[in-house]
Amino acid sequence: MMAKQTISLTVNAQSAVVEVEPGKTLLRVLREDMGLTSAKEGCGQGDCGSCVVVMDDESVNSCLVLAAQAQGSQVVTLEGLEQNGQLHPLQEHFAKEWGFQCGYCTSGMLMSCYDLLNHNSQPSREEITEAISGNLCRCTNYRAIIDAVEIAAAELHKSEQD
Amino acid sequence: MYGNEYIAPKDIGEALDVLERHPNAKIIAGGTDLLVQMRHRMIEPELIVDVGRLPFDSILVDHEKVTIGSGVSHAQIGNSDLLQEHFPILVQASQLVGGPSIRNRSTLGGNLMNASPAADTIPPLLAYDAEVVIAGKNGSRTLPLSQFYTGYRQTKLAAGEILEAVQLPLPSASTTAHFIKHGNRRSLYIAVLNVAVRISLSASGAVENSRIALGCVGPTVFLAKAAEAQLQGKLIDEPTILAAAQCAEEESTPISDLRASGDYRSNIVAVLVRRALTEAAGELLGKGH
Numbered sequence: 001m002m003a004k005q006t007i008s009l010t011v012n013a014q015s016a017v018v019e020v021e022p023g024k025t026l027l028r029v030l031r032e033d034m035g036l037t038s039a040k041e042g043c044g045q046g047d048c049g050s051c052v053v054v055m056d057d058e059s060v061n062s063c064l065v066l067a068a069q070a071q072g073s074q075v076v077t078l079e080g081l082e083q084n085g086q087l088h089p090l091q092e093h094f095a096k097e098w099g100f101q102c103g104y105c106t107s108g109m110l111m112s113c114y115d116l117l118n119h120n121s122q123p124s125r126e127e128i129t130e131a132i133s134g135n136l137c138r139c140t141n142y143r144a145i146i147d148a149v150e151i152a153a154a155e156l157h158k159s160e161q162d
Numbered sequence: 163m164y165g166n167e168y169i170a171p172k173d174i175g176e177a178l179d180v181l182e183r184h185p186n187a188k189i190i191a192g193g194t195d196l197l198v199q200m201r202h203r204m205i206e207p208e209l210i211v212d213v214g215r216l217p218f219d220s221i222l223v224d225h226e227k228v229t230i231g232s233g234v235s236h237a238q239i240g241n242s243d244l245l246q247e248h249f250p251i252l253v254q255a256s257q258l259v260g261g262p263s264i265r266n267r268s269t270l271g272g273n274l275m276n277a278s279p280a281a282d283t284i285p286p287l288l289a290y291d292a293e294v295v296i297a298g299k300n301g302s303r304t305l306p307l308s309q310f311y312t313g314y315r316q317t318k319l320a321a322g323e324i325l326e327a328v329q330l331p332l333p334s335a336s337t338t339a340h341f342i343k344h345g346n347r348r349s350l351y352i353a354v355l356n357v358a359v360r361i362s363l364s365a366s367g368a369v370e371n372s373r374i375a376l377g378c379v380g381p382t383v384f385l386a387k388a389a390e391a392q393l394q395g396k397l398i399d400e401p402t403i404l405a406a407a408q409c410a411e412e413e414s415t416p417i418s419d420l421r422a423s424g425d426y427r428s429n430i431v432a433v434l435v436r437r438a439l440t441e442a443a444g445e446l447l448g449k450g451h
Contacts, residue, residue, distance in 0.1 A: 005168065022168030022210070025197070045198040046264050047350060058237070058266040064197045065267065066190070068168045069212060112263060133349030134261020 009070050011036065012080030020067045027051045027062035029070075030077060038078035038107040042136070049135030052108035052115075053077045059115035061134075078107040081114060089152040090114060097148040101140035109135045113149045121157050125150065170212040177216060177324060178299055184209045185321040191233055192267035194260065195276040218271065218326060221245065226332060229295070232271025232325045236283075240265060248332055251341035251358055252286040258343050259283070261350045271325045274307075277315045277382070284383040285358035286341055287328060288375035295327040302326060311382035336370075337362040338449065340442040342434050346421065353378050354422040355430055359438045361398065363446055369393040374406065374435060379414035379427050386410040389435065398443040407436040 004019045011034060018033050030036045030053070042048035044063050051063040054076040081088035090113050093099070100106040109132055116123055116131035123131065128149045129142070137145065171177035181187055188207035190196050191214060199205045218233035221242055228248060230239070239245055239256035246253045259265055259273065259282050273283045274294065284307070292307040296319060307328070310317050319325060333339075339360040345351040356377030364370040372393045374386040389409035396402045416427035 003167065023166045023200070044201055046194055046260060049261065049263065052263050059263040060267050061194070061263050064192075064194050064264075066168065066193060066197070066210070066212075068170065069190070069193065069214060071170070115262075130349075131262055134263050 029067040093148040099148040236265040285375035289358040289360040314381035379416040
């Protein structure tokens, strides 16, 4: 017998209330109950990073968080990066630098990089590499991803100083 | 997804009450091990008790010890200047757990209670003479971590108890430690072998105290006591280090698994213990001993 639980959380700056089965993961609630399908299930056990979202200002594997554990938290998914029809510089430069091919890992990659830039506005290539070390890409190349993050970071840093 | 009930107690009293009523409940903290085990149906708990809202998330220091709450994440440990100053190999090991988004969620208490022989933080904690603080209905009790594990994934935590914190005595200035996590990748890997050593020297330069903790070469992480005895009272030179490394290999009982064969692990134990002791000895010499 499973009693549903009511969870309130903020997703992409909008408050939401969802009824969930207690054992349902945050990933499945985002995808199935909220229609936010950017985060993907790859391995389902924390090895691939395609489910990464930002929760309370930290990157997390949403397949390894119960929705009930997200009670009261602030979640940002890839859908929340675009502002007023404008792509986030990370998204823009992933596209320009060919930082993706099939796209399956891209959402998780972007969210890991978004979390990085929130805490470190001028990361070195080593720091970018470390930040995406929990995100597997099997078809494009990591160098293009790292290039894209470097360019986006420089652009964001410049616009903050202007 | 998982057929179970969930409760997040607001304080320790409520948590202990729930656990008393539901002795088969499973505790969740970060969830990075538990949800994987549930996904593979290795465990199917009826009730999940989330300890994430309990006040176990701080790192406190007094004149003789540091207390790390069981809910402190590996990311918090990895970023702690206080821990870096006194317990650098615990910080190093924490930075090697999973990847960044795992470390944001996974907790020190979770790493200890998952009780894997490949747990990254247990060898450094054993090397630093850690004690575990366990909360129960009759108050808290403290136990040396070296006595906590009773077999493969078995601990002395009784039903109804919660791991509350880990305490580490502040090491003396003449102490140095070295940790090696040996594996097949640079991130998101489970160790093939973990080695943590700590050495303190007396004023004469002889080994006063040593710890050699080994992971992945037995049913639990353990202290290689015969290897430690080889070092006791001796000057830490190459023959002494080789003798200790040989003992460590003899004390190991590795199995073969998908990460490495038992034979390989046996060989690499002696190599990595020698390397860790040599590095630690070099650091002590650098400190002027």
